[in-house]
Structure formats: C-alpha cells, structure tokens
Amino acid sequence: xxxxxxxGTLGTAPAIPPSRGPLALxxxxxxxxxxxxxxxxxxxxxxxxxxGLVFVVATVPFILAVIRAxxxxxGTFVGADNLGRALSNEQLYEAIKQTGVYGLVxxxxxxxxxxxxxxxxxxxxxxxxxxxxxxxxAMIPIVIPQVAVGVVFRLLYIPDYGLINVxxxxxxxxxILWLSNPxxxxxxVASVDVWQWTPFVxxxxxxxxxxxxxxxxxxxxxxxxxxxxxxxxxELHYLRPLLLLVLFFRLADxxxxxxxxxxxxxxxxxxxxxxxxxxxxxxAFDFSDLGQASALAxxxxxxxxxxxxxxxxxxxxxxx
Amino acid sequence: MIxxxxxxxxxATIAVVLSACSSGNTSSSGGGNVTLTIAAVQGVEDTGxxxxxxxxxxxxxxxxxxxxxxxxxxxxxxxxxxxxxxxATYDLVMMDDPWMPKFGTIGALTPLEPLGIxxxxxxxxxxxDVGTWPxxxxxxxxxxxxxxxxxxxxxxxxxxxMFMWRKxxxxxxxxxxxxxxxxxxxxxxxxxxxxxIRGKATNPVTADFLPILWSFGGDVFDENWNVxxxxxxxxxxxxxxxxxxxxxxxxxxxxxxxSDRDRIMATGQGYQSSTWPGEINTAVLGPGTTVTGKVGxxxxxxxPGGKGVGMMGNWMLxxxxxxxxxQAAADxxxxxxxxxxxxxxxxxxxxxxRTSVLKDSSLQDKNPYFSVLADALTAPPNWRPRTxxxxxxxxxxxxxxxxxxxxxxxxxxxxTNASKQIRSLMKQAGYPTAQ
Numbered sequence: 131x132x133x134x135x136x137x138g139t140l141g142t143a144p145a146i147p148p149s150r151g152p153l154a155l156x157x158x159x160x161x162x163x164x165x166x167x168x169x170x171x172x173x174x175x176x177x178x179x180x181x182g183l184v185f186v187v188a189t190v191p192f193i194l195a196v197i198r199a200x201x202x203x204x205g206t207f208v209g210a211d212n213l214g215r216a217l218s219n220e221q222l223y224e225a226i227k228q229t230g231v232y233g234l235v236x237x238x239x240x241x242x243x244x245x246x247x248x249x250x251x252x253x254x255x256x257x258x259x260x261x262x263x264x265x266x267x268a269m270i271p272i273v274i275p276q277v278a279v280g281v282v283f284r285l286l287y288i289p290d291y292g293l294i295n296v297x298x299x300x301x302x303x304x305x306i307l308w309l310s311n312p313x314x315x316x317x318x319v320a321s322v323d324v325w326q327w328t329p330f331v332x333x334x335x336x337x338x339x340x341x342x343x344x345x346x347x348x349x350x351x352x353x354x355x356x357x358x359x360x361x362x363x364x365e366l367h368y369l370r371p372l373l374l375l376v377l378f379f380r381l382a383d384x385x386x387x388x389x390x391x392x393x394x395x396x397x398x399x400x401x402x403x404x405x406x407x408x409x410x411x412x413x414a415f416d417f418s419d420l421g422q423a424s425a426l427a428x429x430x431x432x433x434x435x436x437x438x439x440x441x442x443x444x445x446x447x448x449x450x
Numbered sequence: 451m452i453x454x455x456x457x458x459x460x461x462a463t464i465a466v467v468l469s470a471c472s473s474g475n476t477s478s479s480g481g482g483n484v485t486l487t488i489a490a491v492q493g494v495e496d497t498g499x500x501x502x503x504x505x506x507x508x509x510x511x512x513x514x515x516x517x518x519x520x521x522x523x524x525x526x527x528x529x530x531x532x533x534x535x536x537x538a539t540y541d542l543v544m545m546d547d548p549w550m551p552k553f554g555t556i557g558a559l560t561p562l563e564p565l566g567i568x569x570x571x572x573x574x575x576x577x578x579d580v581g582t583w584p585x586x587x588x589x590x591x592x593x594x595x596x597x598x599x600x601x602x603x604x605x606x607x608x609x610x611x612m613f614m615w616r617k618x619x620x621x622x623x624x625x626x627x628x629x630x631x632x633x634x635x636x637x638x639x640x641x642x643x644x645x646x647i648r649g650k651a652t653n654p655v656t657a658d659f660l661p662i663l664w665s666f667g668g669d670v671f672d673e674n675w676n677v678x679x680x681x682x683x684x685x686x687x688x689x690x691x692x693x694x695x696x697x698x699x700x701x702x703x704x705x706x707x708x709s710d711r712d713r714i715m716a717t718g719q720g721y722q723s724s725t726w727p728g729e730i731n732t733a734v735l736g737p738g739t740t741v742t743g744k745v746g747x748x749x750x751x752x753x754p755g756g757k758g759v760g761m762m763g764n765w766m767l768x769x770x771x772x773x774x775x776x777q778a779a780a781d782x783x784x785x786x787x788x789x790x791x792x793x794x795x796x797x798x799x800x801x802x803x804r805t806s807v808l809k810d811s812s813l814q815d816k817n818p819y820f821s822v823l824a825d826a827l828t829a830p831p832n833w834r835p836r837t838x839x840x841x842x843x844x845x846x847x848x849x850x851x852x853x854x855x856x857x858x859x860x861x862x863x864x865x866t867n868a869s870k871q872i873r874s875l876m877k878q879a880g881y882p883t884a885q
Contacts, residue, residue, distance in 0.1 A: 289701040309705035398651030399704045399856030417842040
C-alpha cells in the first residue's frame, strides 16, 4: 500500500506542522508519540529490533572504524597519520586502478548481457513453462556460494588438469595460462563475476519488462516502430529505475569482490588482480595495520555514500 | 492481537526465545563439569585431534571437548581478534608456528611449565624451541629481548617441509639441488613436469621457496634484523627458482598452490617437488592416486654450501591467558603427549611429534614419510623469522617472487624490490634494520 492511501494506514497520521529550515527534523519525526496513529506506533515498535540490529552490526562497527582510523595501536589520537600512510603507499593506486578497470569493463558487460537476454526471452519465449525453466536456471549461479564458484572455475582454468586446458590438449592446441598470464588473469577472474551475476541482471530486467503495458508496445508496432525504437522509446523508460538499481547493487559488489579472486589467483600474478578489497584485507591482516586499513575503509565508505547519493537522485521515489 | 501486545510482553517473548536457544546450546556442548573449547584449523591437521576427542571424554568423565574449526585463512584473524578482546571463549588454541611471535608478543598465552607440562628427550629439541617465546636461538625482536623464555605451545602436528620424488623412475632421491635440476632436465617432457613449483602469490610461493633460500646460504634477515634478501646467496636462490626450475616446471607455476602440486604428483604428471607431511596421505597418496608405492621421501636436498635446510610448519596447542580452565587444558595437552596416545593419534591420521612413535615400524607402511620426518625434525629445520611482522614480510616476498615467476620482473628485481619494502616495513615496526 502506498503512502497517502486511506483506511488507517501510515498515511493517515494527524496533521503535522511544516518543517522549519533545512536542518529541522522531518515533521513525522518531530510528531510526538501520542500524535501517531495506533498502526504507526505498532509499525515503529516492530521496526525497532531491526533498527537495533542495524545499529549493532553496521553503525557501531563503522563508528569504531572511524575511531580506529584516527588513533594508533595504543589508542593515541594521531589525526590523519593513518590516512597519510595509506595514501603514500603506491600499491593502493594500483589496487584502485585494477578495481576501476574491473568495474568499468565488466560491469557494463554484465548489465548489457543481462538486459539483452531479458529482451530476447521477453520477446521470443511465450511458453510459461520455458520461462519458468529459464528463471530457475538463472537462479542457480546466484545461490551458489562465491567460494564454491571460485573452486569450480579454478578447476576449469588451471593448467595441466583444468577442464579447458585438458580439452585444448586433446584437440591438439597449446595450453592457455588463464591464471598465470597477467593479461588473461583479469579476464579469468571477471568471467566468474559475469557468469554469476549476469543472471541477476537478467531477472531484474525481465521483471521490469513485465511491467511495460502491452498496449503501448502494440500501438508502436502498428505505427511501424522498429524493435530498437520500441526498446529506446518505451521499454527503456520502464527499465531506467531498475537499471539504476542494478548499478547500485553491482557497484557495491565490485568494491567487495574478494572470495573467488582469493581462490583463483590470490591477487596475482604479482598484483594484477589485487583489487581494493583484497588490498584492504592484506593491509589489515597480513600487515596488521588496522589504523591504515580503517582509514582506507572510511574513505571508501565516504566515496560510496557520495556516489550513491548521486545515483539515488535519479531513482524515482514512487514508481507509480 | 499483535497490535495489543505491550512492549514489555514483546521483550519477554524475545527473552524466552533467546533463553531457549541458549539452553539448547549448553546441553548440546556440555553437561559435564568442564567443557574445553578448542579452536582448531579445519583440514588434515585436526583429523587426529578429532579422533582423540571421544577417547579423552570417555577416559576423563566430567570433561567435555568442543572443537570449533575454522579454515586456515580465517583462524589466525579469529584468534588475534579473540586475544585482543580478552575473550575467554577458547581454552586451547591450535596455532601454526609462525603465529607464535604475534601471540607471544601480545602476551596472549599462558606459560605451560607451571601447569605441569615438562620437556622430554623423546621429542626433538626444536619442537620445544619452536613453542618457546622469546625464541631460544636466532634473531629476537627488540621488544622481546628482556622477556623470560617460556614454553607457550606444544606441537601436536609435527610438520617439516620435505622432498618427494618418483622413486620408480630413479630409485635414489636427489642429494643436492644440482641433482634436482639435472634430474628435472632429464625427466621434463610434454605432460610431465621435471619439477613442480608451488608458486601462487604470497604465502604459497614463500613457503615453497624458503628451504631453497636457506639451502643456498641465503636468508631474509641476519641475526640483527638486517635484510639479507638481496645478498649474493639470496639472489642465486631466487634465480634458481624463477629461471632454472621454472624452465623445467609445470605450465603456469605462478598460479599453482599446494593442491595443484599434489594433484599433478598424484596423477603421475610430475617428477619431484617439496611437500608437507599433511599433504602426503590425504592428497599425494590419497584416494584416487596413481602413484602408490612410487613416491620416495627425503629431507630437503643440499644447496651449494653442502647444507639442506627444511622448514618447520608445526601446529601447536597453546592455552590462552584468559582461559578459565587452564589446568584442565594443560591436562589434555599432557595426555596428548603420552606415547600411547600419540600411537593412537598416528593410527587415526594424526602426525605425531615423538621420535619413538615416528620411528615405530608398525606405522611405516601407512606413513612412509614418518621416519624421514623424525630425521628432518632432529636435523634441525629452520623456523620462519620470529617476528610479529612475518605475515607482512611473507606477503611482500610472495608477491615479488610471484611477479618474477609470471615473467613480470627479473630475479634480481624481485630481490631488490622485496628487500626495499621489507627494510621500510621493519624500520617502521621499530626493528634496528640497516637501510
């Protein structure tokens, strides 16, 4: 039910005074407990445990990370020393570069592939049974743990006994060093991501395509619109918020990518696949420099918050 | 109905549910007078420990053992966090020996001798030494020099890196690294590697390389913590790995880890390599192997100076200082060290540390490397430099060696780049490292 609907829902709260200035609390927050409807009070009570959980598992650790970012191992305040040390490490910029390449090249690949498959299925597959089978097939990569996916892809790519190289050998071709050739390792690592998360994009895009009114498409077809024109002027309009949503989720995943990279290459060859998350892990646990790692984590968090704030401005508040 | 529930009622309901969960846990893990919780590494290293658990519980009524396993990669982090939080969850912890400097420096473990654990001659001296902090020999971290030496860990998995080769092809194993290379050149052919390198970035390649480095007379540090990774002997050792051995090794060694090495050996696609005892019965000679009875084991071959130096990777049991069951935990360690317990332990997949057990003839058929392991322990092997900065140093060395193996830089560059980073790191950590 949407806000503003009648019948004793959240939208039926008593009249509230307008906010006073940009820093004033929203009117709903300022409204006293007794002014709220019974349903509203119940909703807040039921949400309280979840707010508590988020506070304990997300807010408190973040506050601790901020504190750790500006203190030494002994707890002395050191200001921006940890951040300065982090920024003076040239491996950081290499990790940022690798993460950037990974995100800029393979994120669009996943999104375009997922969108393409969704359009193909939407336009050509009519049987509900086949659509259901594709849905189930698309779910499989998503539900497999990333560690397991990493192990499976390692068994595909490894030289000597990896499936791909065995097949290449049996057909008289030379082995391809997917994981130890610096220019191929990035592709090998990213292929795991593309395999696992393109179906996620597909599922969301396909669901979005179901919301396109058939009469709009039929009218366009009667007017002689091409497939591209249908997509460009009708379907894309409905998919835009979902594309932003996908971008929203996948951007976070690019910054968190860890498990399968650790298993496939361990960040190698050299530092070719040492992404920001792996670099942070190494600084924190191999180099035992929690101050530097916390400072970097806080910077990454601030960057992501800013980026998400920009992206969220393009997300409609109410798809209706 | 729910709408009418008061907040107090909701809280009470949650409390009841939580207490029900909590009591469920207690009854599943305890019931006796003492529950000893052991943090253990998941894998072949704790197989024997798990086998001994029911025996100890039946012979010691009132004591329950709870083994909490974690994968190697996360156990260290978990233990550091536990110790730093003064958390008394664990009564015993399994530790890889390179972790001792960190745990010793932060004072996380309780001395074992006051709890009745005493050294005996049937266990190699190096096994006691590796569990002692500060280290009784070699370079000592500056902050630890004035501390009293105390036994903080007892080995439960005797682990020394050894050498394996296909004895069905050449009955005698290589005595020196010159012979290793000569044999590798002679045996190397398509689909059969003359040598198998464990070259994956960071820990794997460093662990594979250190015995070569030491046998060539090189090292990471001297007695005063000066970095020697770029001296002539060390550079010669790096060249031997990334130029000579790589030329006769499997394809793409920079991505190979221990499981790949074992697999290549077990499928008959490789001639020789280094190995850890824990990998032998489960992987190299494990289910599905094609090389049963065809693999020989020996200590690490000699380098140009005539010395072969193995590397320790002992797994120890220690007792956290904050444990509330220290005496019961020490009693468990004492029981594990008894000869008859170690025999049962070995029969159930454990790797013992007692020389008499390792040499026992009844165990040799199932464990063809036991006798070699006993010799390797008394040789003695080296331990990794005893500094709490070791993880960082190992990461630096492992990254630079991996780059060289992948063809991204030369052996000399690997030595120079790694040394530069290690010097800066050690200086920052307060070590008297010359620049």
